Amino acid sequence: MTIQPELLQRRDLRQRDRERGWIFREIGVEPFIQCAGVRTLYGASNPSDEVIAAMNAAAEAFVDMDELADAAGQPLAQLTGAEWGVITAGTAATLALATAACIAGNNPELMLRLPETSGPRRKVLIPSDQGFSYEQAIRIAGGEIVSVATVEKLAGALDGSAAMICLLASALPISSVLSLARAGGVPILVEAAGLSPEMPDRWIRCGADLVVYAGGKYTRAPQSTAIVLGRERLCKAIWWNGAPHQAFGRAMKVGKEEVVGAVVPLDRWINFRTAANERDQWLPRLKRIESQLNCKRSAEAVHGL
Numbered sequence: 001m002t003i004q005p006e007l008l009q010r011r012d013l014r015q016r017d018r019e020r021g022w023i024f025r026e027i028g029v030e031p032f033i034q035c036a037g038v039r040t041l042y043g044a045s046n047p048s049d050e051v052i053a054a055m056n057a058a059a060e061a062f063v064d065m066d067e068l069a070d071a072a073g074q075p076l077a078q079l080t081g082a083e084w085g086v087i088t089a090g091t092a093a094t095l096a097l098a099t100a101a102c103i104a105g106n107n108p109e110l111m112l113r114l115p116e117t118s119g120p121r122r123k124v125l126i127p128s129d130q131g132f133s134y135e136q137a138i139r140i141a142g143g144e145i146v147s148v149a150t151v152e153k154l155a156g157a158l159d160g161s162a163a164m165i166c167l168l169a170s171a172l173p174i175s176s177v178l179s180l181a182r183a184g185g186v187p188i189l190v191e192a193a194g195l196s197p198e199m200p201d202r203w204i205r206c207g208a209d210l211v212v213y214a215g216g217k218y219t220r221a222p223q224s225t226a227i228v229l230g231r232e233r234l235c236k237a238i239w240w241n242g243a244p245h246q247a248f249g250r251a252m253k254v255g256k257e258e259v260v261g262a263v264v265p266l267d268r269w270i271n272f273r274t275a276a277n278e279r280d281q282w283l284p285r286l287k288r289i290e291s292q293l294n295c296k297r298s299a300e301a302v303h304g305l
Contacts (some may be wrong), residue, residue, distance in 0.1 A: 003210070006260045012273045018043060026217070029210070032296065038194075038214075038216070038218065039216035040214075040216075040223070041052075043216075043223060044214070044216035044217050045216055045217055045218070045220045045223075046218045046220065047220050047221065047222060048259065048268060049260050050264055050265065050268050051220060051221060051222070051264055051265050051268075054260050054261055054264040055222070055257040055258070055260060055261040058119055058256050058257040058260040058261070059256075061259050062256075063256055064087075065066075065243075065244050065259075066239075066244075068256055068259055068260075069086060069087075069239050069259070072085065072086070072087060072164070072259055072260075072263050073086060073232070073235060073236075074230060075263055075267070076227065076263060076266065077129075077222070077232075078268050079197075079199060079266055079267060079271075080197055080199055080200065080201040080204065080229050080266075080270075081197075081199060081200030081201055081204060082107045082201055082204045082211075082229035082230055083206065083230065083231050083232040083235070084229075084230065084232035084235040085227065085228060085230065085235060085281065086216070086228045086235040086236070086238050086239050087225055087226070087227060087228070087254055087258065087259045087262045087263065088212075088225070088226045088228055088238065088242065088252065088254060089214055089224055089225065089226070089242070089243075089251075089252040089253060089254045089258075090214070090215075090224055090225065090226050091191065091193040091213075091214050091226045092134050092137040093137070093226065093249065093252040094212040094226045094228050094238070095134065095135075095137035095138050095141075095166070095189075095191070095212075096137045096138065096140055096141040096248075096249060096252065097141070097238045097242050097248075097249045097252060098143045098164065098189050098210055098212070098228070098234070098238055099124060099137075099141035099142070099143040099163070099164060099236045099243050100114050100142070100237075100238075100241040100247075100248045100249060101136045101234050101237035101241050102121075102124075102163040102164040102234070102237075102238075103121060103122055103141070103142055103143065103163045103164075103202050104237075104241065104248075105233075105237050106236065106237045106240040106241070107184055110184075111240070111241055111248060112246075112247065114141060114142050114241075114247075114248035115140060115141055115142035115248065116142065117140075117142040120201045121141060121160065121161060121162065121163040122143060122144050122161070122163055123144045123146045123157070123161045123162045123163060124138050124143040124144065124145050124146065124155050124162070124163060124164045124165070124166055125146050125148055125152070125154060125158075125164070125166070125186070126145055126146070126147055126148070126163050126165075127147070127148055127149075127167065128147040128148060128149045130166075130167060130168045131147065132168060132191070140165065141248060141249075142248075143163065143164070146162075157247050158186060162186045162199050162265050163186070163187075164186065164188070165186055165187070165188040165189070166189050167188065167189070167190050167191065167208075168190075168191050168193060169191060169192035169195050169203060169211070187209040187210065187231070187234060188207075188208050188209050188210070189208070189210040189212070189213070190203040190208045190210070190211040191212055191271065192211050192212060192213050192218070193212060193213060193214040193226070194214065194217065194290065195213065195218075196213070196217070196218035196269065197213050197218070197219065197227060197229070197266060197270070198270070199270050201229055204229055204230060206266050207235055208223070208230065209230050209231050210228060210229070210230035210231065210234055210235070211228070211229050211230060212226050212227070212228045212229075213226065214215075214226055214228075215227055215229045215262045215265070218269065219262075219265040219266055219268070219269040220263055220265050220268075220269075221258075221262040221264075221265045221266070222257075222258045222261045222262060224254070224258060225254060225258050225259075225261070225262040226262075227262055227266060242254075
């Protein structure tokens with residue numbers, strides 16, 4: 001089944017709002033009410049009106065992608081207090097590109113070899129209690145994951161063979177690990193995909209070298225994006241190891257519309273009243289759901305169900 005072009009032309013925005021999900025029904029997919037949070041499996045969040053408008057505007061013209069990446073880096077930094085920022089094709093892509101950046105930097109000869117690595121620094125250290133389901137993204141870039149059980153073993157692993165340390169933001173505090181990493185000169189990446197950015201960024205302020213947030217979750221950027229903040233040298237190496245360049249991450253392409261569509265919602269999330277109003281509604285909505293569930297339980301108890 002195909003979507004008829006005239007369907008897109010005859011429905012104005014207000015009509016589409018009244019028929020939310022109509023475009024999925026046109027291709028035989030039934031949309032549903034999503035009550036599970038910002039999960040990738042269900043499409044994460046929906047882009048805000050500002051994001052849709054920005055992406056539509058970006059789709060009207062052409063631009064040099066390297067210039068766009070440079071132009072986007074500065075506002076991302078200003079909005080979060082980081083040195084620099086870069087938009088990537090999602091969190092898993094960021095793990096792969098960050099690994100490539102820490103192993104090969106922006107050295108063309110080393111970049112073209114990946115995922116084959118012959119240099120001494122290719123290990124990625126992850127605390128054993130912080131393993132996660134998409135570590136494979138690190139391996140496909142040539143990283144060798146080494147699980148470390150204690151801070152003492154982590155210190156012993158900083159022997160010149162480690163390219164990066166990867167930590168989960170949800171499993172921190174990280175002060176002891178950060179001090180060790182700085183002493184060993186090993187970049188540290190904080191994976192904060194399921195959390196929301198702020199100004200100043202908490203992990204950058206603690207001394208992390210890179211932190212990644214999923215774009216399509218709380219900020220309501222395109223689902224296929226991630227916001228990476230941190231050291232300018234590493235952020236730029238992430239970009240050079242990815243598309244549009246002939247490097248390891250060529251397949252991890254991000255479009256001009258997505259770059260613009262990820263920068264705008266970060267500004268909105270931190271500065272706009274509309275985003276603050278959305279956040280203010282979360283708790284009251286949850287309390288209404290809770291009250292209805294409690295009423296249902298009470299009714300069932302009365303009737304012996």
